[in-house]
Amino acid sequence: MSENTLETILENKRSQPQQLIEVLQDVQEAFGYISEETMNTVSKELGVPVIEVYRVASFYKAFTLAPRGRHVITVCMGTACHVRGAPRMLDEVRGQLGIEPGQTTPDKMFTLERVNCLGACALGPIVVLDGKYHRNMTPNKLRKLIQSVREAEKEVVADAA
Amino acid sequence: MPPKLETLEDIRQLRESLLAKEANLTTMITVCGGTGCQASGSVKVIEFLKAELAANGLADTVKVRVTGCHGFCEQGPIIVIDPANIFYCRVSPDDVPEIVSETIRKNQVIERLLYTDPTTGEKITKEADIPFYRAQDRVLLGLNRKIDPCSIEDYIAVGGYSALAKVLNGMTAEQVIREIKNSGLRGRGGGGYPTGRKWQQCRDAAGDEKYVICNADEGDPGAYMDRSVLEGNPHAILEGMLIGSYAVGANQGYIYVRNEYPLAVSNARKAIEQARQWGLLGRNILGSNHIFEVEIMRGAGAFVCGESTALMASLEGKVGEPRPKDVHTVQDGLWNKPTCLNNVETWANVPLIIKKGAAWFASKGTEGSKGTKIFALTGRIKNTGLVEVAMGTPLRTIIYDIGGGPNDGVAIKAVQTGGPSGGCLPAEKFDLPVDFETLAEAGSMVGSGGMVVMDERTCMVDVAKYFIAFLQDESCGKCVPCKMGLGRMLEILTDVTEGRGKPEQLDLLEDLGETMTETCLCALGKTAANPVLSTLRYFRQEYESHIQNKSCPAGVCRELIKYTIDPEVCTGCGACLKACPHGAITGEPKQPHIINEDICSRCGICKDACKFEAISVC
Numbered sequence: 001m002s003e004n005t006l007e008t009i010l011e012n013k014r015s016q017p018q019q020l021i022e023v024l025q026d027v028q029e030a031f032g033y034i035s036e037e038t039m040n041t042v043s044k045e046l047g048v049p050v051i052e053v054y055r056v057a058s059f060y061k062a063f064t065l066a067p068r069g070r071h072v073i074t075v076c077m078g079t080a081c082h083v084r085g086a087p088r089m090l091d092e093v094r095g096q097l098g099i100e101p102g103q104t105t106p107d108k109m110f111t112l113e114r115v116n117c118l119g120a121c122a123l124g125p126i127v128v129l130d131g132k133y134h135r136n137m138t139p140n141k142l143r144k145l146i147q148s149v150r151e152a153e154k155e156v157v158a159d160a161a
Numbered sequence: 162m163p164p165k166l167e168t169l170e171d172i173r174q175l176r177e178s179l180l181a182k183e184a185n186l187t188t189m190i191t192v193c194g195g196t197g198c199q200a201s202g203s204v205k206v207i208e209f210l211k212a213e214l215a216a217n218g219l220a221d222t223v224k225v226r227v228t229g230c231h232g233f234c235e236q237g238p239i240i241v242i243d244p245a246n247i248f249y250c251r252v253s254p255d256d257v258p259e260i261v262s263e264t265i266r267k268n269q270v271i272e273r274l275l276y277t278d279p280t281t282g283e284k285i286t287k288e289a290d291i292p293f294y295r296a297q298d299r300v301l302l303g304l305n306r307k308i309d310p311c312s313i314e315d316y317i318a319v320g321g322y323s324a325l326a327k328v329l330n331g332m333t334a335e336q337v338i339r340e341i342k343n344s345g346l347r348g349r350g351g352g353g354y355p356t357g358r359k360w361q362q363c364r365d366a367a368g369d370e371k372y373v374i375c376n377a378d379e380g381d382p383g384a385y386m387d388r389s390v391l392e393g394n395p396h397a398i399l400e401g402m403l404i405g406s407y408a409v410g411a412n413q414g415y416i417y418v419r420n421e422y423p424l425a426v427s428n429a430r431k432a433i434e435q436a437r438q439w440g441l442l443g444r445n446i447l448g449s450n451h452i453f454e455v456e457i458m459r460g461a462g463a464f465v466c467g468e469s470t471a472l473m474a475s476l477e478g479k480v481g482e483p484r485p486k487d488v489h490t491v492q493d494g495l496w497n498k499p500t501c502l503n504n505v506e507t508w509a510n511v512p513l514i515i516k517k518g519a520a521w522f523a524s525k526g527t528e529g530s531k532g533t534k535i536f537a538l539t540g541r542i543k544n545t546g547l548v549e550v551a552m553g554t555p556l557r558t559i560i561y562d563i564g565g566g567p568n569d570g571v572a573i574k575a576v577q578t579g580g581p582s583g584g585c586l587p588a589e590k591f592d593l594p595v596d597f598e599t600l601a602e603a604g605s606m607v608g609s610g611g612m613v614v615m616d617e618r619t620c621m622v623d624v625a626k627y628f629i630a631f632l633q634d635e636s637c638g639k640c641v642p643c644k645m646g647l648g649r650m651l652e653i654l655t656d657v658t659e660g661r662g663k664p665e666q667l668d669l670l671e672d673l674g675e676t677m678t679e680t681c682l683c684a685l686g687k688t689a690a691n692p693v694l695s696t697l698r699y700f701r702q703e704y705e706s707h708i709q710n711k712s713c714p715a716g717v718c719r720e721l722i723k724y725t726i727d728p729e730v731c732t733g734c735g736a737c738l739k740a741c742p743h744g745a746i747t748g749e750p751k752q753p754h755i756i757n758e759d760i761c762s763r764c765g766i767c768k769d770a771c772k773f774e775a776i777s778v779c
Contacts, residue, residue, distance in 0.1 A: 018478035021461055025420070048478075059480045059637075061462030062420050078382030079577065079613045080539035082627055091764040095742025116464065116631060118421055119385030120197050121537055121611075122234035122545035133200030139740065139766040 005030045006038065010045050017048045020056055024063055033064045061115075069104040069111040071149050074128040078117030081124035089125050090114065092139040096146050109153060110146075165440035167448040169326040172317060179318040188223040188265060189243045191306060195230030195392060196424050198237035202253065206238050209257040217261055226315070229305045229393015229428070232547030233293055236276060241288050241306070248288035249274035279543045280565050293544045296562045298525065300533045301509050302549045305393035310428045313435040316396040322441060324515035325400050328407055329449040334364060337408040341511065343519035345531030350376055350467070350504030351582065351608045352684065353530070353597040356511075359501060363409040363491040366499035371411040373402050374495065374502040377418035377425065378472060380464035381580030382631065384611035386535035386547055387505035391418065392425040394509065395432035399455060401508030403446070404515060406453045409501045414455040417472050420462055429457055464581075464635035468683050469494075469502045471637065482637045483683035504609070506535060526552035530596035534607065538564050540614035541573065548612075550595075557591040560614060571616040575700070579608025581628045581635075582688035584695025585621060604695040606688070620717035621700040622707055626654040628692035636686070643686035646677040650693060659720035662708040671697060716778045719763040723779055728753035730775035740770035 009026040013019040023042055027034050034057050043050040057063045075089045090101070093112050097105050101114040120126050123135035127142060134145065166172055183189075192198075192207050207227055214220050231239055236250035242264055249260070252274060263269040275284040276291055285291050299306075308315040316322070328337055342357030363371060375398055379387040391398055402414045418426055433455050436442045444452050458476055465471045466481040473495045475481040494500025510532060514522045523531045530552035536559065539545045543565030550559060556576060560566065567573045575585045578595075584605035586593070593599050600606050615624065633647040650673055656662045674690030681687045697704065706714055713721045726737070726746075731753040738746045738754055745761040748754030756767070768776040 018476075020478040021475065022458070022478075025459055025461060052479075056478075056480055059463065063461065077631075079580070079611065079627070080383045080537075080545075082382075083540050083613060083615055083619050083624075088764050088766055091762055091766065092742045095744075095762075115421060115462075116380070116635070117382035117385075118196075119379065119388040119419075120200055120234065121383050121385055121539040122547075123197055123200055123237075124539065126200070133196070135200050138769070139742065139764075140770070143742070 006041060010042075014045050015047050017046055020046055020048055020053065021060070024053075024057055024060075028063050033067050035065075066104070067108075069108050070153075071109060071130055072111045072113060072128075073146070074113040074115050075101075076116075076118045076120075076124065076126040076128070077114045078121060078124070080121035081117075081126055084124045086125045088139055089127055089137055089142055092142045093146070096143060109150070163435075163438050166322070167440065169323070169330045169447075172323055172326050172447075175314075176317055176320070176323075179314050183224075183318070186222060186224050190223060190225045190265075191241045191243065192225060192227050193229075193231045193237060193239045194227040195234070195237075195305075195389060196422070197230060197234030198239060199424070201234075201237035201251075203238035205254040206240070206252050206257065209254040210240075210260070213257050213261045214265075217266075219261070219265065223265060226309050227311075228308060229310045230302075230389035230547065231306050232299075232302050232389065232549075233291075233544070234547070235545045246287045246289055248276055248286070248291060250276045278565075292565070293546065293548075293563055296558060297549050298533050298551050299549045300513065300525075301390060301394075301397075301506065302535060302547060304397065305389065308394055308396075310393050310395055311431050313396060313432070313439060316394070320516060321396055321512070322400055324512035325403050325441070326447055327515060328404050329447045329451060334408045334410065337404060337515070338364065340519050341408070341514060344514045344522040345519075345526070346507065346510055346514060346522065347530065347597065348504055349506035349510070349534065349609070351381075351579070351606070353607065356503060356507055359491060359503070360405065360408050362489065363411075363499050363501040366492045368499050370498045371409055372495045372498060372500045373406045373409065373411045373414040374472070374476070374500060375402055375414070375416040375505060375508050376467065376469070376472060376502055377416055377422070377429075377505045378460045378467045379419060379422075379505070379609060380467045380635075381582075381609045381611050383539055383577070383613045384537045384580055384609045386537055386610055388419075388422045388425050389547055390509050390535070391416075391505050392422070392428050395425075395429045396436065397509045397512055398429070398505060399432055399436050399442070401503075401511035402455060403441070403451075403453055404511050405501060405503065405508065407451050409499075411501065412452045412454065414453065415476055415495075416455060416457045417460060417466070417476060418457060420459045426457060426459060433457065463637075464631075465637045465683075465685055468685055470683070472502070473500065480637075482639045483685070485682060506610075527594065527596045529598050530607075534595070534610055536595075536610045536612045538612050538614070540577075540612075541568050541571065541616040541619065542566070542614040543568055552596045553594040555592050555594055556586070559595065559612065560591060564614065567616055571618055573614055573616050574619070575615045575621065577605075577613040577615060577624065577692075578611065579606035579691070580611045581632050582606060582684070582691055583608045583611070584691045585615070585624065585699065586695070587699040590699075604698055605691065618715055618717070620658075620713050620715035621696045621703045622654065622658055622713075623715070623717045625693045625696045626651070626658055629654055629689075632685070632689045636689075640680075640682035640686060642677045642680040643682065643689060646673050646681075646686075647689060649673055650690070654693070657704060657707045658713070658718040660707070660711045662704075664705075664708055667697060667701070667704055667708075722763055723758070724756055724761060724763060724765065724768060724776055725779070726754050726756055727775045727777065730773055732773055732775075734772070736770045736772065737767035737776060740766050742766060
């Protein structure tokens, strides 16, 4: 499965070093992170030294080098969100999940990320949960949001049993 | 297959037939489908609306047009019903049946969905009467409201691609460049470089292979006009780039867009596909010899890639590091070929200038700054959203007449313009006209157009620290002044906000700032000190209060403040105890609660949760 996906991503891009960022973006999207093994394959197939692949993968914020949790909470830390209390949203998530931005909870349920601006500044503070934007967030709303994910996960486990 | 457009006449005829088709409609419902309104739930509203109209047999006479951003994001989801021009805001899917049965069928206005002017408390029925829109000159943004970004027909119906047809059917490249020069258009991305001059330099540069690039890597936190324009009117960008490519002699273009803007990426992709099918991209465009192709490249989350040379490095698949610009990119740009790079808003202005004439464009604005500019008005203010005004409009008009003034009655003390490269201007400067020169003289800049309004609850030292922390995080690390300078500045600002600051450190900050301005490699570094230098210039007393009195007047800097519960006022309701994410509050029900200072992170969440105002900060 994963072999195939990487095959598809690399199609028509082999031996084209300038496609490195595009390829890594597709890898990130398909696998949720970029593994060492993938970097080696990409290096060989595009003809880019592996050190350069690593350099690009670690330079850009869109790429992560470790697997992420099943749910990703992204707190927008743009200026408009900042002056409207975004640091409190980070506090709330830190307190609830016990992790710092960039980290994943030990049960792999949540990853906390911060982003510098999502361009929805009029609606700040913005928190994104698994790609869905939540506007005018408050610590209270955020706590309920995290709670709702935990409950949904519990149901999944119960259904499976 | 759609018809291939080959001549000016083809476009004119098509436009007339499209307008004739619209004449049969009795009602047009415009629903905003931009990122902001989507975040507020507009997708469901659109789905329900279409289903409800179909169920009522109205699908043929009432059209639902899903558009890009209208700019008044805070009020989303927004719908406008024409021809009556009725404006409904914060619409939920549950409101849809009533909108159809009352407003569409009986022409009755639904009071509760109308916009309430926060200044007067008055309900406003018509979109055109809303103060937020009334004081604007929405040359570019106004088009968003009339176009479904996924429909090339909508764009052609409002006169789209007629500027391209005019250029390809009888204007020489030199004439096009002269027109842009005469208009006085300057780059909207921040630098303000004259666009016509840039095009001329690229045209004059030696080499057969040239490129045009649209810079949609809008990384400035607090600015999102480029997202709105690319997302809401992608064909305008394509038309602008097509005209630019003809003028400078390029056959290939790239749109470099932020990865954080998924809707803009998807709408731009659709637009390119449509333009190709209609014969507006590719070979023999509109029957001419001009060849042009466009590709989209997604950024990967690096602020520095908004800088032109770093952007080009990134387009080549490399790490986005700037290079010295002793040889300009118009001569030696992407793949070492002459390259003409402009910002989204700049490209979007081009078709309008060609269509309406340089004199029309130059009639707006000031002596040195022509035309209109879009600003993202956000922060501690009543009306937030995208605002388009003629250059030279005073800050006060934007903040008070359009923005509605302070929120919650707390006085406004500053506005931050120009993003991390800009500065903070105090309230006494609000009569300054907004143009490239005036803002630069005052220590800030127009930049990409972010305007974050700050009130007494904002600490200016904290704001400076926020920007320096942002820039340090985003600095590519290639040149020493930027890498080391930002690090040292952040150390000093952290000292100040945590109560370890010394008076002489303020002089050191100024010294560092001036050195960076003079010696950094790229524009990011050269302007990085602006947030510090401008706050030192206008809000020095706030720095001094942090240093001398160890106090933060705005009650923001965590090391200098303390939250306490007044046992006389506390009812022991337990709201704060439940709200505290750090478990720092203890207390029995109906007994006064206590904050444990060792655990407290001073986030202030408890204060917001308390209904009895028992928690204070000092």
